[in-house]
Amino acid sequence: MDERTEGKLTMSRRTALGIAVSSVAALGSAACGGFGQDSGPHPVPGDAATIAKDAYVFGYPLVLLDVTRVAAEMVTPINRFHHAASLPTPAQRDVVRLDRDTLRSTAWLDVASEPMVLSVPALDEGRFWLAKVTDAWTNNVHNPSSRRPATESAGPPYTYAVTGPRWSGALPEGLTPLPMPTPTVWLIVRIRVDGESDLPAVRAAQEGLRLVPLSAWVAGTEPPAPIGTGLSSVQPPPEWVAGMDPRVFFDRMCALLSTNPTAPEDAPAMRRFEKIGIRPGGTVEGISDTELTAAVETARQQIPVSLGARTVNENGWLVDPDVGRFGTNYLLRAVIAHVALGASLMTENAYYPTLFASTDAGGGTGRFRLHFAPGQLPPVDEFWSLTAYAADNYLVPNPAGIYAVGHPDPVTVNPDGSVDIALQYTDPRAGVAAGNWLPIPESGQFSLTLRLYAPKAEAVQGRWRPPPLFPVL
Secondary structure, rough: OOOHHHHHHHHHHHHHHHHHEEHHHOOHHHOOOOOOOOOOOOOOOOHHHHHHHHHHHHHHHHHHHHHHHHHHHHHOOOOOOOOOOOOOOOOOOOOOOOOOOOOEEEEEEEOOOOOOEEEEEEOOOOOOOEEEEOOOOOOEEEEEEOOOOOOOOOOOOOOEEOOOOOOOOOOOOOOOEEEEEOOOOEEEEEEEEEHHHHHHHHHHHHHEEEEEEEEHHOHHHHHHEOOOOOOOOOOOOHHHHHHOOOHHHHHHHHHHHHOOOHHHHHHHHHHHHHHHHHOOOOOOOOOOOOOOOOHHHHHHHHHOOOOOOOOEEEEEEEEEOOOOOOOOOOHHHHHHHHHHOOOOOOOOEOOEHHHHHHEEEEOOOOEEEEEEOOOOOEEEEEEEEEEEEEEEEEEOOOOOOOOOEEOOOOOOOOOOOOEEEEEOOOOOOOOOOOOOOOOOOOOEEEEEEEEEEEHHHHHOOOOOOOOEEOOOO
């Protein structure tokens, strides 16, 4: 970093935190609106409109995940893998905030009648993999990985039985149970990919994954061929849900409640919702269309600008230990479904600080820098990456076709051991090393996610913090 740039960045230190969370904190006190509280000018706490608003927040992840499932099943039948064959681009809009560090194998499971058996084969020496087993409410219930296989097996293949809430019985020897609280399950197996040239090796690894019903596993039946190409061309699920008529939304929510039970700790919330007919198999009652529409609109405005009660701001980067297993933190559950559906737990497998900003901040130049001091690059046992997203939470379209830095190509280190990453739409050219430029939108809001795979303890425990984002004036 030259002295002129350093001086400008130093002058900007007082505003750095402000720009980092401009897309949430600047929207005022609504960002921390409590569940069951009056967040609008008209509803009275406890009345039908407030209950409807809270019920929308409560049910939003359930409905969004179901719509995502329906869109996926237009391409891939249930209980079968869909193997991604290429790295995501801005054109891929079936799921928000996709990464380019891993290749995904996804499956929507129905374990109402019998378990599904997942087998992960031996992969290349040292190749990272992570399986996320998510319930219908977007809780990340199980996370076996190459670091923590969570199985009694001494080695690969690692074999698991995903069981539903009503299943009982004895599993065959060698199967590690992964019990789920709902019969609808979203399974995602991610395998590290080191760029385009590495795709054939990862595609071969994907072909070694097996997914079959327990009865077929016992019988030795081979699984049906996975689906390897194609994505649903329907409207992106978040837009689909955002455009739903409020009564259609709640009818769908009530139908899903009949299939996917709430947790025991949800009983107080469900007793409130039943006052306006929201129950398994129910329908909304006792509230006019006008009031219902206003209540839903309030919820839709609240969700994108809310923060969790335990969200930590680390130099502008937001981290919340409740992400992935939400308990009764219904607002956070809805927020994460909106911006990062199926988000990973902040554990020894992955650690994902996220920063929100706008190109209008810090003087409006649209140019920013991240400066990692010597020895302060993300501490990981595997690898790390930095990815930019547009305001709609999809990858940023840009002429250079650059969507992430840090992986697979390492960043260039300055002579003193520090690292500078340029964030701007246009090529910074002079003064920025190749591989240290990440394009952001030309204008408007954007966000950054710093992904640490197999983070070291100092990251998870908060002893290491990512650096602030500085504008270049």
